[in-house]
Amino acid sequence: MASIQLTGLKKTYAGNVEAVKGIDLEIADGEFVVLVGPSGCGKSTLLRMVAGLETITDGTLKIDDRVVNDLEPAERDIAMVFQNYALYPHMTVFGNLAYGLKNRGVKREEIERRVHDAAAMLEIEPFLERKPRKLSGGQRQRVAMGRALVREPSAFLFDEPLSNLDAKLRVQMRVEIKQLQRRLKTTSLYVTHDQLEALTLGDRLVVLNGGSIEQVGTPMEVYEKPASMFVATFIGSPAMNMLPVAYLRERGANGLLDHLAADTDVIGIRPDDLRIEAPDEDHLVVTGTVELFEAAGAESHLYVSLEGSDQPTVIRTSARPPVAEGETMRFHVLPSALHPFNQASGKRTQQGVS
């Protein structure tokens, strides 16, 4: 077990590509932290710097209060699960799990014991003598996890470990990884570009954009109080709707917008905060025409063009809302559901409304 401390961590690739631009982050012992962000934002780079696979251009990296900037990956006492699993194709599953232990000079009986424990935990015991080629994607994924588990490292590093699985298996493995981490209480750093995976897995999320941190917080904090327009639109699906404040003011919502900071010029509204039924409290009302109705099983999405606005707006409703395509109707929003932003800085303008 260990804490991980990143201070001013920077990575500049040849040709002055700044992939990671000074990251400060503390990961507590036993914590599950998820790095999330769009493709190319530097998640993998950051993770691989922690792993020791990528040199650190600037800043310090401490694992358990020990500066590890210049240590080999093997000396950092971490284990990593790769996106394509990187199983050794010519070794059996047993061999794959045992390899790291052998290299560390662990005794034979101890290797046997640990491999069998890990295999039992991941339910891959029947495959121990098979080569990876003869395993399904899900089984390979488990072997890759097993290879990390047997090492009993002080931290797990995951780089999009589920992205090669089909949707159903991905959900299942997600749950298993979460349970496993709860049980082992091993500090974990997990990279994904899938916001749902991030929300469900992490004790804390780190939202990255263009090599910098946009926001750090628990999944709920990040969802409920996105610190920037980027986070607001990146986390949550369908994405948050953005409307100019002026637009809402024109709809006569003045009184309800008074509490917003003066520099607020954009308002974010989550798709499920635009309601069809009017609530009892004071609220805003917008009018729009339903362009498209999309049934998605347990819920439905309405694609609405708001009157007087050219912003397409998405609304999430119950499975069978009483609407039809082409219908023009009113949508109701509580003032507490408004997310105020400043367009120029992209930041949230004030700490919430209650």
Next chain:
Amino acid sequence: MQTKQMTFPSRWLPYALLAPQVAITLVFFLWPASQALYQSLLRQDAFGLRTTFVGLDNFARLFDDPGYLNAVSATAVFAVGTTLLSMGMALLLAATVNRMLRSRESYTTLLVWPYAIAPAIAGVLWWFIFNPSIGIVPYILEILGYRWNHRTSGSDAMLLVIFAAAWKQISYNFLFFLAGLQSIPQSLIEAAAIDGASPFKRFWTIVFPLLSPTTFFLMVVNVVYAMFDTFGVIHATTQGGPAQATNILVYKVYADGFVGLNLGSSAAQSVILMAIVVVLTVIQFRFIERRVNY
């Protein structure tokens, strides 16, 4: 030229890993090659006692030497003959084998093994069946009214070494033609068949043009083979004779330098040969680059 994105951090290890290869290259390749360059500018007197610097005179003399010019033309005839004969046979056999379904493997097996036979041994085999006194082929030719004698007839000797060299190379050409043929999409040929082209016409209008990268590649390889790998064929049979008729360039370098001890001239010949290999290698690699980009 690429490495892996991620490389091992070590200052000395890569040099240690490269050391054996580099040492051998320097000692047995580059140093001798530079010596050849150097010696090509010198001349020794008949007793090997005095060496003088003569500049490019050795080269100039070569191009005035009918013996050398003869070797150049013998090499050209030999290379062209070997390449054409071997590639022609191989293409015919490969195109025919490619039609077969069940017997393809067996025919292939029966055709690939000559690759394993050393050029010198190939030479001896053909030398034997063409032996003017006991060989089987001269016996048949005699009946047909031709007196074969490669001991006295230069053209017979040239034919003999061409046969031997081409025979050994058929396997190689066959395998590459077969691979080339198999990579031609079947659908193209079917389309031509639906358009009513006869098998023969299909071959020349569709298959052969699509095979041209392979053909070109093999042409270069065969010329290289005929020029540089066939020393054994000549040395084990005609030894350049009769009357220099089969004295190809590599054989002449050896005979002049190693046997005749005419070091300056031999070195100059070596340098010219090196230049030829360089040109052929460059052609080959430029071409292969293109092939990779397909």
Next chain:
Amino acid sequence: MVENRPWGNLLAHLILIVGVALVIFPVYVAVIASTQGPGEFLRGTLPLLPGGHALENYSAMWQAGLSRVGAPPVGQMLWNSFVMAMAITLGKLSISLLSAFAIVYFRFPFRLVFFWLIFITLMLPVEVRIIPTFQVVADLNMLNSFAGLSIPLIASATATFLFRQFFMTIPEELMEAARVDGAGPLRFFKDILLPLSVTNIAALFVILFIYGWNQYLWPLLITTDPNYYTIVMGIQRMTTAADSDPQWHLIMATVVMAALPPVLVILFMQRLFVKGLTETEK
């Protein structure tokens, strides 16, 4: 495509049978000749059916050789060829695996210089630098030795490039996983890279063994001691005397024995051979 042309197929088979016959014919004649007695060749043309002297000829050559023309026993020459071929093959494989590993998995000053240095060997076959190479080997006291027969030939650009190309196709993450698993470069090479290269090594082994076995000019240059004669060049010693003193039955027995090992290698490892041949040329 299904094509139904009975006569077409017949013609195809005919072409192939004639082709195969032409290819086999010289060897057939050699085998027949090797079974004849010494008298057969004085009577004009060679018979086309086997004679009864096979055992006699082969065992004579195997044990005694042709001392009159200075050819040692075939058994010994075969052994010399085998040692030389193996030394060349293993030498080429090892040094090119190591070089390819260095070039692909390390970044270091002068990397490109080394790459070109290796590449240049392609352009310098023995045939074009005969005398100076001979001088080097003589200066190093390597004439008439297995070291002299093999070491100067084991630089290999082709094998290096083949392995380089193969290593480039190995997923990046495998090396990273090995590093996380505590494997340094040499352990990664031994535990991961070598086992993954087995097929390529085997394919190249076939090609290189044949290359080594068939060396001719080089042994001819640097061996004067019959104890180091290899079989392929040893035959030449016999043929130079053949026109005056035709021992064709014995020469042909030697030819058959010289050709057999590499031919068997190809026949038994045809798939690897084809792979090796087509990949090394890419």
